Amino acid sequence: MSANVNHSLPLEYQTEQNRLNILGFWIFLGAEIVLFATLFAVYGVLGHRYAGGPTPSDIFKLNDVLIQTLLLLTSSFTCGLAVFFMRQRDMKKLLTWFVITLLLGAGFLFMEIREFIHYVHEGATMQTSAFLSSFFVLLGTHGAHVTFGIIWAIMLIIQLLQRGLTPVTARKMFIISLYWHFLDVVWIFILTFVYLKGMVA
Amino acid sequence: MGIKWNEILVGGDPLLVGSQIAIVLTVVAIVVGLTYFKKWGWLWREWLTTVDHKKIGIMYIVSGVLMFFRGGIDGLLMKAQTARPEMNFLDAQHYNEIFTTHGVIMILFMAMPLLIGLMNVVVPLQIGARDVAFPQLNALSFWLFFSGAMLFNISFVVGGSPDAGWTSYFPLAGKEFSPGIGNNYYAIALQIAGLGTLMTGINFIVTILKMRAPGMTLMKMPMFTWTTLITSIIIVAAFPIFTVALALMTFDRLYGTHFFTLSSGGSDMLWANLFWLWAHPEVYIVILPAFGIFSEVIATFSRKTLYGYKSMVISIVGIAFLSMIVWVHHFYTMDAGPAVNSFFSITTMLIAVPTGVKIFNWLFTMRKGRIQFTTAMLWALAFVPNFVIGGVTGVMLAMAAADYQYHNTLFLVAHFHYVLIPGVVFAVFAGLYYWWPKMFGFMLNEKLGKYHFWLFTIGFNVTFMPMFFLGLKGAVRRAYTYSAESGFAPLFLVSAIGSIILAIGFAVFCYNIYWSFRYAKRNVSHDPWDARTLEWMTASPVQFYNFAVVPEVKQLDAFWHMKKRGETLTLKESDIKKIHMPSNSGLPFYMAVVFGITGFFLVFEAHIAAAVAAIGIVVGLIVRSFDYDDGYYVSVDEIKQTERTWRNVEGGTENHVG
Amino acid sequence: MEHKSKYPVSHVVGFLFSLVLTFVAVFVALKMNVSYTIVMWIIGSLAVIQAGLQLFMFMHVTEGEDGKTNVINMAYAVFVAIVIVAGSIWVLTSGHAAH
Numbered sequence: 001m002s003a004n005v006n007h008s009l010p011l012e013y014q015t016e017q018n019r020l021n022i023l024g025f026w027i028f029l030g031a032e033i034v035l036f037a038t039l040f041a042v043y044g045v046l047g048h049r050y051a052g053g054p055t056p057s058d059i060f061k062l063n064d065v066l067i068q069t070l071l072l073l074t075s076s077f078t079c080g081l082a083v084f085f086m087r088q089r090d091m092k093k094l095l096t097w098f099v100i101t102l103l104l105g106a107g108f109l110f111m112e113i114r115e116f117i118h119y120v121h122e123g124a125t126m127q128t129s130a131f132l133s134s135f136f137v138l139l140g141t142h143g144a145h146v147t148f149g150i151i152w153a154i155m156l157i158i159q160l161l162q163r164g165l166t167p168v169t170a171r172k173m174f175i176i177s178l179y180w181h182f183l184d185v186v187w188i189f190i191l192t193f194v195y196l197k198g199m200v201a
Numbered sequence: 202m203g204i205k206w207n208e209i210l211v212g213g214d215p216l217l218v219g220s221q222i223a224i225v226l227t228v229v230a231i232v233v234g235l236t237y238f239k240k241w242g243w244l245w246r247e248w249l250t251t252v253d254h255k256k257i258g259i260m261y262i263v264s265g266v267l268m269f270f271r272g273g274i275d276g277l278l279m280k281a282q283t284a285r286p287e288m289n290f291l292d293a294q295h296y297n298e299i300f301t302t303h304g305v306i307m308i309l310f311m312a313m314p315l316l317i318g319l320m321n322v323v324v325p326l327q328i329g330a331r332d333v334a335f336p337q338l339n340a341l342s343f344w345l346f347f348s349g350a351m352l353f354n355i356s357f358v359v360g361g362s363p364d365a366g367w368t369s370y371f372p373l374a375g376k377e378f379s380p381g382i383g384n385n386y387y388a389i390a391l392q393i394a395g396l397g398t399l400m401t402g403i404n405f406i407v408t409i410l411k412m413r414a415p416g417m418t419l420m421k422m423p424m425f426t427w428t429t430l431i432t433s434i435i436i437v438a439a440f441p442i443f444t445v446a447l448a449l450m451t452f453d454r455l456y457g458t459h460f461f462t463l464s465s466g467g468s469d470m471l472w473a474n475l476f477w478l479w480a481h482p483e484v485y486i487v488i489l490p491a492f493g494i495f496s497e498v499i500a501t502f503s504r505k506t507l508y509g510y511k512s513m514v515i516s517i518v519g520i521a522f523l524s525m526i527v528w529v530h531h532f533y534t535m536d537a538g539p540a541v542n543s544f545f546s547i548t549t550m551l552i553a554v555p556t557g558v559k560i561f562n563w564l565f566t567m568r569k570g571r572i573q574f575t576t577a578m579l580w581a582l583a584f585v586p587n588f589v590i591g592g593v594t595g596v597m598l599a600m601a602a603a604d605y606q607y608h609n610t611l612f613l614v615a616h617f618h619y620v621l622i623p624g625v626v627f628a629v630f631a632g633l634y635y636w637w638p639k640m641f642g643f644m645l646n647e648k649l650g651k652y653h654f655w656l657f658t659i660g661f662n663v664t665f666m667p668m669f670f671l672g673l674k675g676a677v678r679r680a681y682t683y684s685a686e687s688g689f690a691p692l693f694l695v696s697a698i699g700s701i702i703l704a705i706g707f708a709v710f711c712y713n714i715y716w717s718f719r720y721a722k723r724n725v726s727h728d729p730w731d732a733r734t735l736e737w738m739t740a741s742p743v744q745f746y747n748f749a750v751v752p753e754v755k756q757l758d759a760f761w762h763m764k765k766r767g768e769t770l771t772l773k774e775s776d777i778k779k780i781h782m783p784s785n786s787g788l789p790f791y792m793a794v795v796f797g798i799t800g801f802f803l804v805f806e807a808h809i810a811a812a813v814a815a816i817g818i819v820v821g822l823i824v825r826s827f828d829y830d831d832g833y834y835v836s837v838d839e840i841k842q843t844e845r846t847w848r849n850v851e852g853g854t855e856n857h858v859g
Numbered sequence: 860m861e862h863k864s865k866y867p868v869s870h871v872v873g874f875l876f877s878l879v880l881t882f883v884a885v886f887v888a889l890k891m892n893v894s895y896t897i898v899m900w901i902i903g904s905l906a907v908i909q910a911g912l913q914l915f916m917f918m919h920v921t922e923g924e925d926g927k928t929n930v931i932n933m934a935y936a937v938f939v940a941i942v943i944v945a946g947s948i949w950v951l952t953s954g955h956a957a958h
Contacts, residue, residue, distance in 0.1 A: 013923055019411070019924065020407050022923070023411060023925045023929070024334060024335060024404070024407045026920075026925070026928075026929045026932055026933075027407065027437060028403055029933075029936075030438075030932045030933065031402075031403070031438075031441045031936075032441070033933075033936040034438055034439075034441040034442060034936060034940060035441035036940075037943045037944055038442045038446070038475065038943055041475075041944045041948065042449065042460065042471065042475070042947075044944055044947065045468060045471055046466065046467070046471070049465075049468075051459070051464075051465040051466040062889070066885065069881060073874070073877055073878065073881065076877075076913065077870060077873070077874040077877075077917075079917075080867070080870045080873070080874075081870055088865075126456065126458050127456070127459070127465075128465070129465050130459045130460065130467045130468065131466065133452070133458035133459045133460055133467070134460065137448075137449065137452060137460075151819075152826070155827070181914075181918045182918070184913060185910045188906050189906055189910070191881070192884060192903060192905070192906040193906070196884060196885065196888040197902075199888060199889060200888050200898050410925075410928060411925075438939045468951060471947070471951060474947050474950055478943060478946075521935075525939055525942050526942055535954075536954050537953050538953040539954075541950055
């Protein structure tokens with residue numbers, strides 16, 4: 001709500017409605033943690049049930065995974081920079097870093113889709129075994145989140161260009177940055193408990 | 202596309218054909234009625250696009266009552282079928298469908314919306330807020346719930362009902378053993394409704410944490426607000442699990458994955474595990490707000506502050522933790538070994554402790570109170586002993602070794618009906634009688650209320666008490682019939698007679714609503730029960746902005762103490778400032794429609810059509826993203842005018858309770 | 860919460876740390892000759908540290924008037940997450956369910 005503006009705070013915290021939205025989004029992230037935890041639990045239970053199909057060490061490729069990790073990790077960093085420059089009211093740097101973030105995210109998505117297509121060509125599909133079902137759905141859910149984030153970010157860039165930095169656009173930018181960092185956190189666990197775990201044995 | 206058009210309408214059975222005709226006639230009647238009375242615009246402006254928490258609450262309650270009716274019919278059909286041994290009223294398949302829809306509807310589409318409805322109406326008023334934190338999201342929550350509920354409800358006439366029980370255990374619920382589309386309805390309709398519930402949880406956490414009246418610290422919040430807060434936290438913690446479980450079920454059924462199948466490494470018990478990881482907290486999601494309602498009602502009608510407020514808060518917070526670590530007690534018989542079963546046995550028994558604390562708090566609140574036997578209070582009084590029966594049998598079931606005997610018998614069915622009916626349904630009735638004047642500006646008839654109460658409570662006990670004994674004798678649940686030699690017949694008959702009394706009780710309630718709408722006096726005061734919390738400080742029915750001036754809170758039971766201090770409701774004109782309110786929006790309704798269409802196509806496994814419809818969802822999200830509507834202001838003049846209408850007639854209104 | 864410095868020092872430090880943690884995890888997992896259990900414990904801990912890093916250095920979870928609420932919210936979510944993951948695996952891999 002437009003009343004109750006506190007100019008001593010960063011733009012995204014200035015209005016009461018903004019503070020409500022930011023808290024609400026944090027709580028939504030709590031729900032997202034539970035959602036991904038459930039997918040990890042499923043993978044934890046089914047991850048070794050290969051049903052005679054390919055095993056992790058048969059299909060995982062370290063190089064591809066590392067490139068994906070670096071892309072996403074860097075995009076989380078550049079997203080942080082975008083918010084940093086937003087707080088300095090530097091629209092140009094904000095947009096620059098944010099667009100870089102998106103490009104890195106798109107690069108990650110490209111790599112992931114390529115990886116999936118590669119698996120499918122090797123006969124490792126979602127229907128092959130319980131391991132692959134849980135693998136594809138866990139990774140796919142993360143990938144779908146990234147895709148959604150990219151579409152959302154494009155909408156936001158249009159709004160930033162239309163309206164400049166206002167408490168509302170700043171709040172939206174801040175919230176999407178939380179979302180983006182969160183996706184990176186999820187990826188860290190995917191890297192550890194899916195890829196590295198699968199390649200250790 | 203995979204739709205087989207000739208299989209869409211379920212035919213043959215006279216019961217179903219009758220329902221199909223009745224549905225068509227009802228829809229025609231509603232459309233003709235709305236057109237004839239020129240009410241389409243009114244419906245759109247006042248209800249379909251509203252973001253007002255009170256109206257959303259009322260829509261939840263109306264849906265809940267309708268679903269109660271549907272679920273109740275299912276229950277009666279089951280009771281009719283089992284009234285005598287070897288009856289042929291329903292066949293096994295039909296019986297399976299009916300106990301499935303009965304369970305799903307009663308928990309998710311009756312108990313949930315009735316409680317969320319009361320939360321919507323009451324909580325913002327109790328904390329002195331003008332609306333919830335995200336009014337439009339709140340509307341979206343309702344419409345998604347409604348969309349899911351309607352999608353689920355058409356299943357029995359369009360395509361066939363789900364028939365694998367409300368728990369939909371695999372492998373039975375999988376494509377291999379349930380090839381029809383019935384269980385697709387389960388997976389998809391519950392998914393849509395569940396999204397709405399998750400958003401409600403987030404909305405209420407933020408509302409309660411951030412929008413309380415000045416001076417209302419957490420430990421000065423009314424108990425119903427506390428229970429709503431903890432319920433919302435459990436919703437946010439538990440519903441994503443169900444989201445995932447249902448999605449995996451959808452993948453298994455629609456796309457041939459192997460999460461829960463018996464082949465290719467799937468684990469059928471993984472479904473049970475995920476289901477109960479959600480469904481046990483779900484029990485607390487429906488029971489905690491009910492506890493809050495009883496706390497308000499008992500305090501009001503005992504004329505005393507709630508006894509042991511602090512211990513009450515500690516015990517509900519404790520439940521937020523314990524409710525997450527008891528789920529395995531629903532499938533001890535899977536035999537996960539002594540360590541697992543012992544652990545969950547202990548946690549389950551532990552959870553009886555905070556619940557016991559609450560029971561004693563309510564009893565001590567009543568002790569030496571001047572108890573007024575209003576209908577609302579009667580429900581609260583009946584709740585205590587009936588719920589204790591449910592609770593104690595629950596502790597019996599908690600013992601893993603003993604559970605091997607009780608598992609899947611009617612003893613269990615009787616147990617959870619003794620928990621959920623006194624716990625939730627009595628609470629909803631208590632809450633409706635109590636807050637009805639706040640919602641509508643007139644009372645429900647107390648005399649009819651008492652008929653309703655006695656018929657319902659007696660009917661409930663006659664229906665479910667025999668089922669304990671049937672269960673102990675070995676009658677299993679979900680069996681559509683039994684032999685004459687089993688000796689079950691007399692108790693089943695008693696139970697069936699009880700269900701008729703129960704149904705008459707519910708009918709009296711519906712009649713009471715009708716009667717009161719037509720004949721009840723409209724001059725009810727803002728505080729007809731001489732109550733204790735802030736919602737009674739403002740008009741009945743509540744004006745759309747709730748409070749002309751947000752009250753200042755100094756202690757628990759703030760309004761009661763204001764009255765004791767002789768503070769009047771007189772407003773200083775200079776205190777009135779313009780009020781900011783959110784604008785209505787048609788977007789939530791639109792989203793419900795596109796979600797419903799997408800869901801419908803998915804149920805019929807028409808993937809391309811579903812994908813096309815899903816574009817509509819994305820479009821809705823984008824439109825929302827570009828929506829910069831910031832609401833509007835209510836002018837001081839309008840507020841003054843509105844406030845005069847109810848504050849001036851004060852002398853002419855009567856308090857219902859003398 | 861307003862950044863005083865002109866350069867995003869904490870972001871750069873956080874980024875370098877997360878790179879180091881990632882490569883250490885990869886090294887431990889693939890190049891070190893220790894048992895599977897130990898590897899999993901090490902790389903699991905590294906993942907938790909890195910998640911904490913993101914949470915505090917990039918997402919500023921403690922920032923603002925609701926910092927405390929956010930921390931409690933995250934803590935409860937992590938509690939639930941651990942219950943779900945550890946609980947499910949425990950329940951479904953012991954007793955008869957394992958076979």
